Amino acid sequence: MADFDAIVVGAGCAGSVAAYELAKAGKSVLVVERGNYAGAKNMTGGRIYSHALKEVFPDFEQQAPLERRITHERISLMAPDANFTVDFMSDAMNVPGQDSYSVLRGPFDQWLAEQAEDAGAEFICGIPVEELVMEGSRVRGVRAGEDEITADVVLLCDGVNSLLAEQAVGAARPPASQIAVGIKQTIELPASVITDRVLAGSDDEGAAWLFAGDATKGSFGGGFMYTNRDSISLGIVAGIEATMTHGKAPVYQMLEDLKHHPAVAPLIRGGKVVEHSGHMVPEGGVNIMPALTGDGVLLAGESAMMCVNLGYQVRGMDFAVAAGMHAGREAARALDAGDTSKAGLAGYVAALEDSFVMKDLRQFQKVPAFMEGLDRMFCGYPEMIRDMMNKMFVVDGSPVEPMRKQMMPIVKGMGMMNLFKDVRGAMKAL
Numbered sequence: 323m324a325d326f327d328a329i330v331v332g333a334g335c336a337g338s339v340a341a342y343e344l345a346k347a348g349k350s351v352l353v354v355e356r357g358n359y360a361g362a363k364n365m366t367g368g369r370i371y372s373h374a375l376k377e378v379f380p381d382f383e384q385q386a387p388l389e390r391r392i393t394h395e396r397i398s399l400m401a402p403d404a405n406f407t408v409d410f411m412s413d414a415m416n417v418p419g420q421d422s423y424s425v426l427r428g429p430f431d432q433w434l435a436e437q438a439e440d441a442g443a444e445f446i447c448g449i450p451v452e453e454l455v456m457e458g459s460r461v462r463g464v465r466a467g468e469d470e471i472t473a474d475v476v477l478l479c480d481g482v483n484s485l486l487a488e489q490a491v492g493a494a495r496p497p498a499s500q501i502a503v504g505i506k507q508t509i510e511l512p513a514s515v516i517t518d519r520v521l522a523g524s525d526d527e528g529a530a531w532l533f534a535g536d537a538t539k540g541s542f543g544g545g546f547m548y549t550n551r552d553s554i555s556l557g558i559v560a561g562i563e564a565t566m567t568h569g570k571a572p573v574y575q576m577l578e579d580l581k582h583h584p585a586v587a588p589l590i591r592g593g594k595v596v597e598h599s600g601h602m603v604p605e606g607g608v609n610i611m612p613a614l615t616g617d618g619v620l621l622a623g624e625s626a627m628m629c630v631n632l633g634y635q636v637r638g639m640d641f642a643v644a645a646g647m648h649a650g651r652e653a654a655r656a657l658d659a660g661d662t663s664k665a666g667l668a669g670y671v672a673a674l675e676d677s678f679v680m681k682d683l684r685q686f687q688k689v690p691a692f693m694e695g696l697d698r699m700f701c702g703y704p705e706m707i708r709d710m711m712n713k714m715f716v717v718d719g720s721p722v723e724p725m726r727k728q729m730m731p732i733v734k735g736m737g738m739m740n741l742f743k744d745v746r747g748a749m750k751a752l
């Protein structure tokens with residue numbers, strides 16, 4: 323007989339939610355986390371879209387350590403000497419289930435783990451799972467140091483760069499073109515200062531801000547800023563291959579320069595850096611997704627590459643929460659049926675296919691290839707917009723030409739065909 327009904331590897335969003343569902347269904351479940359506590363090693367931008375969380379924890383707004391509700395969406399095209407920003411607010415973003423919140427993974431992941439623990443899950447932290455215990459091609463448990471612990475089903479929720487996924491289902495290592503590196507600083511400031519600087523309505527509200535162009539020195543990727551209650555998360559996500567082959571600066575330099583850009587410096591002025599972090603980001607989505615199940619094993623969250631970066635939206639946590647929920651529920655059903663083989667776990671794949679997880683990942687499957695070929699978004703369009711805005715807003719006393727005559731040379735400089743191609747490409751990919 324196995325030591326546990328289920329073992330979950332990793333106490334991130336996917337893992338703790340899966341453990342919560344399994345424990346709630348009355349199963350004995352052990353979570354093994356390599357960090358000293360849940361969230362110790364985890365990183366996000368970040369903001370979580372609430373819809374998936376609400377399905378698991380309908381009252382999460384009252385309980386979870388949320389930072390601020392995001393009420394301002396900002397997107398900037400950034401040139402070295404200029405910045406063009408779209409600022410969007412809408413009542414629709416405040417409706418429960420349609421809203422989103424900035425979070426810090428330390429407190430947030432500990433809260434998720436507490437929900438699982440309260441439901442009956444056991445946690446061991448500070449121990450990495452080094453390999454899986456196999457019987458032929460069937461996963462029987464995990465090996466951590468000298469210990470071997472067995473279970474009827476193992477849930478791999480160990481995030482991007484999962485070596486265990488390779489062992490369990492033969493997941494291929496993703497190519498450098500499909501992986502980005504993210505770095506972030508958390509910069510402390512008084513809550514009211516942040517509120518005033520981003521023009522939020524109160525200390526409970528805040529902004530999500532993405533920057534394309536000079537943030538990554540014109541190469542594939544972008545900058546991000548999220549307001550927490552009394553800190554700002556500021557960072558860079560940069561494609562690994564693009565940075566290696568034609569990046570104009572190392573990623574840490576991109577972040578240092580972003581902090582000094584005139585559009586960003588006033589936001590963080592006087593702030594104190596209290597945390598640095600770095601993490602990989604899978605950008606290939608469904609194109610690099612491994613098999614989601616094997617005999618005695620299933621994968622949820624970023625161990626299965628469930629993440630999308632659309633340039634105006636980064637999503638991984640809502641996928642991880644939803645996948646963790648389905649993984650926990652379907653693993654419990656398979657345990658009840660006494661069949662945790664790949665065939666017995668097929669309900670998990672069906673549930674994901676039926677949910678927004680696979681539907682959205684498939685919807686955006688052309689985005690990575692489109693983004694990779696969209697050099698002009700990072701170097702070209704920001705400068706074009708700057709030049710157009712300069713024509714509109716700079717008055718120097720010289721006679722003004724008709725708007726069409728001012729704008730056409732700038733647009734033609736970029737190439738009408740290029741513009742047409744990129745807009746058409748975006749329509750097809752998004």
Ligand SMILES: Cc1cc2nc3c(=O)[nH]c(=O)nc-3n(C[C@H](O)[C@H](O)[C@H](O)COP(=O)(O)OP(=O)(O)OC[C@H]3O[C@@H](n4cnc5c(N)ncnc54)[C@H](O)[C@@H]3O)c2cc1C
Binds near residue numbers: 334452505557636642
């Ligand atoms: C810079 C950056 C910005 C992002 N911004 C956003 C955003 O704004 N919104 C959004 O929704 N998503 C964002 N994401 C993506 C999001 O953070 C991830 O998709 C999400 O955290 C994935 O959750 P997960 O549970 O699958 O994995 P993780 O949160 O990575 O959890 C995996 C867990 O497994 C543990 N683990 C790993 N290996 C082992 C092992 N061998 N043994 C034991 N434990 C192990 C880890 O310590 C960790 O606790 C961002 C990511 C980055 C890096």
